[in-house]
Amino acid sequence: MDNASTLLTFARETLEIELAEAQRLLARLDDNFVRACELLLSCRGKAVISGIGKSGHIGKKIAASLASTGTPAFFLHPAEALHGDLGMIGPDDVMIFISYSGRAKELDLILPLLAESRIPVIAITGGTASPLAQGAACVLDISVEREACPMGLAPTSSAVNTLMIGDALAMALMRQRGFNAEDFARSHPGGSLGARLLNRVHHLMRTGDRLPKVQESADVMAAMLELSRTGLGLVAVCDEQQKVVGVFTDGDLRRWLVQGHKLEDPLSPAITRPGYRLPEQWRAGEALEALHEQHISAAPVVNVEGELVGALNLHDLHQAGIG
CATH class of the missing domain: 3.40.50.10490 (Glucose-6-phosphate isomerase like protein; domain 1)
Structure with missing residues (x-):
């Protein structure tokens, strides 16, 4: 042997x-x-x-x-x-x-x-x-x-x-x-588990000037400029009550132009409805899993009334040690 x-x-x-x-x-x-x-x-x-x-x-x-x-x-x-x-x-x-x-x-x-x-x-x-x-x-x-x-x-x-x-x-x-898992995370706040379970979406989301948004009444040009300004890959499209009615993404823009439409055209026919959105009270780990399941890299964040309050992408989650 x-x-x-x-x-x-x-x-x-x-x-x-x-x-x-x-x-x-x-x-x-x-x-x-x-x-x-x-x-x-x-x-x-x-x-x-x-x-x-x-x-x-x-x-x-x-x-x-x-x-x-x-x-x-x-x-x-x-x-x-x-x-x-x-x-x-x-x-x-x-x-x-x-x-x-x-x-x-x-x-x-x-x-x-x-x-x-x-x-x-x-x-x-x-x-x-x-x-x-x-x-x-x-x-x-x-x-x-x-x-x-x-x-x-x-x-x-x-x-x-x-x-x-x-x-x-x-x-x-x-x-x-x-x-439970959240109790466990409280004794492990410094690790990735704590980041996943203790951080909520509203802790990590982009707000203010970093939040890409346009009104439903805008044209495609306005949405494209907002896409370029924020670099998130999507723009949240809102009605007059600031409720999210859909999203406009880089992919939507390319498809719109390939089909022969113009930037001066109304935005409403070009958006993806209703679009995926993340609740602000979700745990960060839940948001990460949802983005992966939906095969998307970013999503608008809404409150319980469906109003736009922020936006979140995979990079934001990874920067927080989640993923």
Whole structure:
């Protein structure tokens, strides 16, 4: 067997073992999991996640997942907790302690203090008879029959199980709270997701002198000059009440001239009716999807009465980090 085949075999064996161990987690979702969710849903403070070594690394990810999906949480290193940071835990908090063996030496000092303060502990452990399990309000069993490490030493299958049970908690809590995409975006305002969900069309649209518009009573020449002035690729055509009755685009202009018509002709027969328009209260992400679905690059923006209030194109959305 050559090196490539050997490496692929090792990789497949690792994944097969981890997948098999992860599959066993499904049968362990019981009243303990429900109790853990209830403790976190009723928590008036924060979820404090703690663990050491690989458990600590995964604990940081679990804390981040909880915090971004509606459950306030932070990670506390057990060693730092024993040197002053236990003061970060308040009486309304819930502790999630991760230890595969359930016998981490820091527990001997931390658990009695938590019990004295009546702070409930959720144990994520493979040691269901360990001191951690015995001192916990509920136990999430992540035990494995076999680590993927051929020596059985490096946390592999057990690390995957820990990560998965943390995700199961975060997603169950998120859905039970009714946490939605806009809530998620509020904790991610700096990324493209936040830009898509928090920005509304009226935040990004062109207004004032940058807004291309003509009256329905104008001629084609006036619309062409407005197209050239703004460079948006379309002009919103409005009636006397400033309601959009259609659009006049670069394509409309070319077709009009090819058909032998003149620039001095009335505009009304040359416009596209009713034309596509964007509601001003739509999310920016909705506007982007709509423009793509309509195969257009720009559209006028209207209020609930259908009156012209702005215009938006793909470039405006891309500049805002959307797309």
